[in-house]
Amino acid sequence: MPQKGTIYRILIASPSDCVKERSAIPETIYSWNSVHSFHTGIMLEPVMWETHVIPELGNRPQEIINNQIVDSCDFLIGAFWTRMGTATEEHVSGTAEEIDRLRNQGKKIFLYFSSAPVVPESIDPDQYKALVEYKKSLRGQGITFEYSNIGEFREMLQRHLSSLMASITKENGIAEPEKEGKIENSQIEMFKSQIETFLRKLDARWVSEKDSGPHNIEDAQYIISSSLDDLINYRSQIVSDPENKLLPIFSEATKIMKELGRHQLYMDGGKSFQEFWEKGDAAIELLKKLPLALSN
Incomplete structure (x- = not known):
């Protein structure tokens, strides 16, 4: 309407x-x-x-x-x-x-x-x-x-x-519908939609880079670092998490992504290279739990 x-x-x-x-x-x-x-x-x-x-x-x-x-x-x-x-x-x-x-x-x-x-x-x-x-x-x-x-x-x-x-x-006399930090269902759905869009883009960029047969991790680290800024932005919008469902996911994913940004490759037969991609996969899978947590 x-x-x-x-x-x-x-x-x-x-x-x-x-x-x-x-x-x-x-x-x-x-x-x-x-x-x-x-x-x-x-x-x-x-x-x-x-x-x-x-x-x-x-x-x-x-x-x-x-x-x-x-x-x-x-x-x-x-x-x-x-x-x-x-x-x-x-x-x-x-x-x-x-x-x-x-x-x-x-x-x-x-x-x-x-x-x-x-x-x-x-x-x-x-x-x-x-x-x-x-x-x-x-x-x-x-x-x-x-x-x-x-x-x-x-x-x-x-x-x-x-x-x-x-x-x-x-x-202007406009009443906010939020009380005690709780967001209305419609607002939660908006936030959930934002998170889902963010995750689709991140997942697509990550998979595309991973499947391209890269010889280094520089481009993938850029994907992670640019996505980390967005993740922090979404985290800042959470004013209340009474059941502690969202903040632990954000915190752990942020920690992993920061580690990926500092990750270095060594002459170890590809072990450190493989470890980088596995940690990246783990971070994205962890973030995919956010929409479900927002639905419950």
């Missing part, structure tokens, strides 16, 4: 080095939608220049972006790592201009700074200096957060976004 609702547009702002963040932010937003949009009547729309801006001439590029997408957004989520971004005529970067523009309009701004390790040779000294100076300029003007890896960023953003939307729904 069609349902009327309210759309909040969230601008995703970051320099070009925050590739993982620009993927994690909309995923987190969509995750909130899948769990909360039906009963709140609220839908969050992630807005990015690469998906929402159309060709236009007649003004400076950033001003065109401002007019097309920035001014119509309700919130901004910004992330920085080692770069400040390309300077505009009026600001140290386009990202900074977007932040200031929405701040001046009194809109919510979430800013995050990554402390993740980086290869020193890949850093642009001028860009990094500009970023440090910009970060210093924000002192005393509000609260920003730092994260050390993309998994921590996902968890942090999930909490902050949930807190913001809980405040908004309360202000």
Whole structure:
């Protein structure tokens, strides 16, 4: 049945080095939608220049972006790592201009700074200096957060976004159907569907790589590491597990997947190579218990 609702547009702002963040932010937003949009009547729309801006001439590029997408957004989520971004005529970067523009309009701004390790040779000294100076300029003007890896960023953003939307729904008189941390059946089904989709993709990628006759484990380790970020994101959405059915599965699978990420091959007649694939199979089989646990 069609349902009327309210759309909040969230601008995703970051320099070009925050590739993982620009993927994690909309995923987190969509995750909130899948769990909360039906009963709140609220839908969050992630807005990015690469998906929402159309060709236009007649003004400076950033001003065109401002007019097309920035001014119509309700919130901004910004992330920085080692770069400040390309300077505009009026600001140290386009990202900074977007932040200031929405701040001046009194809109919510979430800013995050990554402390993740980086290869020193890949850093642009001028860009990094500009970023440090910009970060210093924000002192005393509000609260920003730092994260050390993309998994921590996902968890942090999930909490902050949930807190913001809980405040908004309360202000609008929208009653949350959740009580004492328990999720309604419809929400559990949404979460279960997300997990099943995640597992199908992981299983397909893993089996495809395993059946390709690989001579090393590098590509498989990438599959595991990228899936681990998603797994941590799903784990962060569990606010209550009274029967202790879900968290042990997440914990054990996470442990195995982290071990796989550190796994090394030795000249042992293929023993360590075979062990890697067996542990990977075990982790995936363990994760396949999640949908069943959610059904009971």
